[in-house]
Structure formats: C-alpha cells, structure tokens
Amino acid sequence: MSRIGKLPIKIPTDVDVNFNGADITVKGKFGTLENTIPNGIKIDKIDEKLVLTLETENRTNRALHGLYRSLINNMVIGVSEQFKLTLNLQGVGYRAAVQGKDLVLNLGYSHQVIMPIPEGISSEVVKNTTINLTGCNKADLGLFASKIRAWRPPEPYKGKGIIYEGEIVKRKAGKSGKK
Template identity: 50%
Template sequence: MSRIGKQPIDIPSGVTVAIEGNTIKVEGPKGKLTQDFPKTIEVTEEDNQILIKIPEDYTKQQNIDHGLFRSLIANMVVGVTEGFTKTLQIEGTGYRAQKQAKNLVMNLGFSHQVTMPDPEGIETEVPNDRTIIVKGIDKQLVGSHAANIRKWRKPEPYKGKGIRYEGEYVRRKVGKTGK
C-alpha cells in the first residue's frame, strides 16, 4: 500500500465533504471543488476524516492511484480553506506588468504587449510592476496559469532577464570575452 495513501485527511471546521459514487465534492469558505476517482478506490468519510482504501490484492496501478488521489483530495481541502498562491518575479530592463480589468498586460521586450485574461477561478494581482501573484483554490490551475505566464519569457542564463518563480535560482553563464 502507498505510504501517502494510508494517511487520513483531516476535515477542518467549515468544510463539507460529499461522496457520491465516484465523485467527491469539497465545499469550504473559499469555494467548492469536485474530483472523480476510479472505481477501484474506496473513499469514505469517518469521524471528520477522509479515508482512501484499496483492495488487499492491489495491482501496481491501484497502488499508484492510492497515493495520487489522496494527494489530490488533500489539496482540495487545503484549497477551499486557505487557497494557493504562486509569485512570479520579472527581471530585465523595460520588462513590467500591470493589471487592466481582468487582464494581465506585460511588456516583455516584444514589439507588442502580451495580454493574458484570467481564467475562471484564478485571480492575478500585480502589487508592483515587477511582481505577479497568481491566486486560486485549485492547485493545478494556479500552477498551470503561472507556468503559462512564465512561458512568455523564461529566464535566460547570461543576464538573468525574464520571468521567474519567486526564489527560483537561475544558473548564470559567463559570456564571451574579447581579446
């Protein structure tokens, strides 16, 4: 059995969990999320805890799913109570970001501005022109949107210009030297 999958998930106060067939619905103060899981996994709610079980004669795939769906359900509980954030830093002369209504507008050295609308359930904030904060209750959507923003201008190794995650280390290279 998966070591992660065996651990119970505590349900905090203010969060309701509904298990209907192969679907789990988690609702909390920040919103609600749903997740489908395979029929080979048994999800139950007992004593303010969610338990994930697999059969005694499990296959390798069932063991993999055991840990995976435990992590996904735990992320749902954290998402509806606290939410998730990713912070991006912009480095480079003339590179900046700003928020216009529900759009993130970035100047990244192209001949045009890059405009990215906020997907449903995701909110972007720009506290200053060099920082972008992506917030939401779905961990997968927050990470995906942050990666899509970063994809426009990944940090380059010579001058370090580009969009990077907060705390990300960019390995620098030495440039050419003249004679």
C-alpha cells in the same frame, strides 16, 4: 500500500466534503471543487478525517492511491486556505498590469502580451514587477503561472525573464574575449 496514500486527510471545520460512489465534492469559503475517483479506490470518513483505501490490489490502483490522496488533500487545502504563487519580472522595461479581466505584460516584444485571467484565479500586480496569483485549484493556478512564464523564461547569461519566487537561476559566464 502507498506511504502517501495511507495518510488520513484532516478536514477543517469550515470545509464540507460530500462523496457518493466515485464523485467527490469539496466546498469551502473560497469555492467548490469536484473530482472523480477511479474504480478500486474507496473513500471513508472517520472522525473528521478522510481515509482512502484500496478495494482491489493491482498495479494501477496502487499507483493511483497516493496520487488521488494528494489531489483530494489539495482540494481541501485549496477551498479552505487557497494557494498562492508569486512571479517576479526581471529585466529592463519588463512590467505587468491588471486591466479588467486581463493581465497585460510588457516583456520587451514590439507588442504587449494580453492574457485573460481564468475563472477562479485572482491576480494582483505589486510594484509593476511582481505578480501574485491566488486560487483554490492548485493545478489551474500552476498551469496559468507556467503560461505566463513561457513568454519569457529566465535566461542564464543576464538572469532576465519571469522567475518564480524562490527560484534560483544558474548563471553562466559569457564569452571571454581574446587576450
């Protein structure tokens, strides 16, 4: 049995969890998330806690036990608190702005990079160089942040690029001249 999978999921008072069969729906003040659980994994609600158990013990179900416990836990946290990611733009002339439902990035290209902000994610730009992303779906939030970062990943020589908050970019020494 999975060490992560056997941990109970605590349900906050403002979150409503409904499940019938393989479908689970989690509603909270920040939105509604849905997921489908594979056959062989069963959900039980005991004293405002969700517990996932294995109906059939096989290799696939054991592998998915901890995964689906983490996914459901992320759903509960997302609809009650929301997830937040911060991206920092480091480089001369690198700027960001929110225009309507689009994120406009100036990243040293000859053109602006315009990215539509997905439904369910809110974006805020602070001081032109810090992008704060919030959303209740952790996977969608991480995917959007990685798409933004893919335009200018951090480079090791000057440290320029789009960097996650708290990320450490290993710097390299440049060429040393002839002596």
